[in-house]
Amino acid sequence: MTDRRILLVIGGGIAAYKSLLLIRLLAKAGVRARAILTKAGAEFVTPLSVGSLTEDKVYADLFSLTDEAEMGHIELSRSADLVVVAPATADLMAKAANGIANDLASTTLLATDKPVMMAPAMNVRMWLHPATQRNYHRLLADGVHFVGPDDGAMACGEFGPGRMAEPEDICAEILKSYDARAIGQPLTGRRVLVTAGPTLEALDPVRFISNRSSGKQGFAIAEALARLGAHVRLVSGPVALADPFGVETVRVESAREMLAACEAGLPADAAVCVAAVADWRPEASAVRKIKKGADGPPPIALTENPDILAALSKAGKKRPRLVVGFAAETNDVEAHAKSKLARKGCDWIVANDVSGDVMGGDANEVMIVRASGVERWPHMAKSAVAGRLAAEIATALGH
Ligand code: CTP
Numbered sequence: 001m002t003d004r005r006i007l008l009v010i011g012g013g014i015a016a017y018k019s020l021l022l023i024r025l026l027a028k029a030g031v032r033a034r035a036i037l038t039k040a041g042a043e044f045v046t047p048l049s050v051g052s053l054t055e056d057k058v059y060a061d062l063f064s065l066t067d068e069a070e071m072g073h074i075e076l077s078r079s080a081d082l083v084v085v086a087p088a089t090a091d092l093m094a095k096a097a098n099g100i101a102n103d104l105a106s107t108t109l110l111a112t113d114k115p116v117m118m119a120p121a122m123n124v125r126m127w128l129h130p131a132t133q134r135n136y137h138r139l140l141a142d143g144v145h146f147v148g149p150d151d152g153a154m155a156c157g158e159f160g161p162g163r164m165a166e167p168e169d170i171c172a173e174i175l176k177s178y179d180a181r182a183i184g185q186p187l188t189g190r191r192v193l194v195t196a197g198p199t200l201e202a203l204d205p206v207r208f209i210s211n212r213s214s215g216k217q218g219f220a221i222a223e224a225l226a227r228l229g230a231h232v233r234l235v236s237g238p239v240a241l242a243d244p245f246g247v248e249t250v251r252v253e254s255a256r257e258m259l260a261a262c263e264a265g266l267p268a269d270a271a272v273c274v275a276a277v278a279d280w281r282p283e284a285s286a287v288r289k290i291k292k293g294a295d296g297p298p299p300i301a302l303t304e305n306p307d308i309l310a311a312l313s314k315a316g317k318k319r320p321r322l323v324v325g326f327a328a329e330t331n332d333v334e335a336h337a338k339s340k341l342a343r344k345g346c347d348w349i350v351a352n353d354v355s356g357d358v359m360g361g362d363a364n365e366v367m368i369v370r371a372s373g374v375e376r377w378p379h380m381a382k383s384a385v386a387g388r389l390a391a392e393i394a395t396a397l398g399h
Pocket of ligand 1: 195255273274275276277278279305306307308309310324325326327328329340
């Protein structure tokens with residue numbers, strides 16, 4: 001346990017005091033932290049308090065000859081399993097997003113070959129500013145993992161997103177990233193596509209047709225596959241869930257956008273279609289809000305959406321070797337699942353009865369329907385279904 005070490009970059013924000021607690025929580029969990037304290041960070045917490053908790057030297061100045069003699073910035077950036085920036089200020093995010101390297105923290109972020117996790121902390125207006133949002137999306141695309149920011153009251157008296165995630169939550173994410181690496185890696189080098197959540201089909205700029213899918217099962221499957229080493233592209237409709245760690249997450253709205261994002265993810269070794277894709281969409285989406293008129297409610301003509309599972313199953317040369325679909329049924333689950341398997345042309349159907357509280361809930365009871373037969377799994381947490389399914393996918397792909 002004690003050889004687990006992270007590099008913690010403490011930026012200049014009022015939330016810096018929370019990083020002290022983070023260091024203690026990590027130490028309790030057997031993860032040592034080495035700290036870089038930025039100049040602004042040192043206005044909020046002292047090198048002495050940080051160093052007492054890390055039981056190590058605190059690195060601060062890029063041009064310090066003694067620092068460079070002990071551990072150069074390149075070495076520093078590679079001496080840890082993970083680089084965690086907490087608090088990640090707007091300034092640190094901007095530098096990292098643009099490759100600016102003019103102090104120890106930013107130089108280290110540019111030089112590192114290790115995964116980077118950021119816990120943003122700033123005033124709500126700064127967080128929502130287009131420049132910060134641009135930097136945030138750029139960093140996401142660069143593979144940076146974000147924890148928070150949380151919503152709530154801020155030290156500056158305002159309210160909204162921008163509060164640094166609680167140290168307990170940051171610590172949990174760090175430990176999760178260790179779990180991800182510790183578990184065996186039977187899917188290393190494999191690419192898997194996962195769809196999740198509902199789709200949203202616009203009627204006009206303010207109204208839409210959708211469904212109650214929470215995305216929990218699909219997100220859990222994506223995370224479980226990534227834990228087994230797969231490169232996972234998760235294409236999700238609108239859900240209130242954070243991007244799973246180590247997963248390439250693509251957010252879409254409509255079924256047609258979901259199909260396009262899936263096709264752009266091919267070739268893949270496997271595809272798991274968990275999304276509750278809306279079967280129909282309004283034939284036309286009005287450009288302006290539909291107004292109430294004297295003629296009563298407007299008729300809504302629907303047209304069929306593309307079937308993503310069927311399209312992937314019939315993708316010819318690009319067809320993933322294993323295509324898994326889900327079947328959400330309220331009656332005759334097995335019979336419907338079998339006919340879906342044949343109709344869609346996929347290899348397995350994971351079928352569940354959604355007449356109870358499965359949609360939005362945390363547990364599920366499924367059966368796996370294959371051409372070779374039906375396998376019933378007991379009632380279990382969605383995360384457990386995800387783990388077992390990921391393991392079966394790994395076996396099917398030849399490990
Ligand atoms: N699916 C899809 N694209 C669609 C509809 C469904 O990819 N347009 C996928 C789902 O992700 C799931 C499977 O097909 O893996 C079955 O979805 P389900 O809604 O249960 O089936 P439907 O095709 O809607 O069939 P039915 O209306 O008969 O239940």
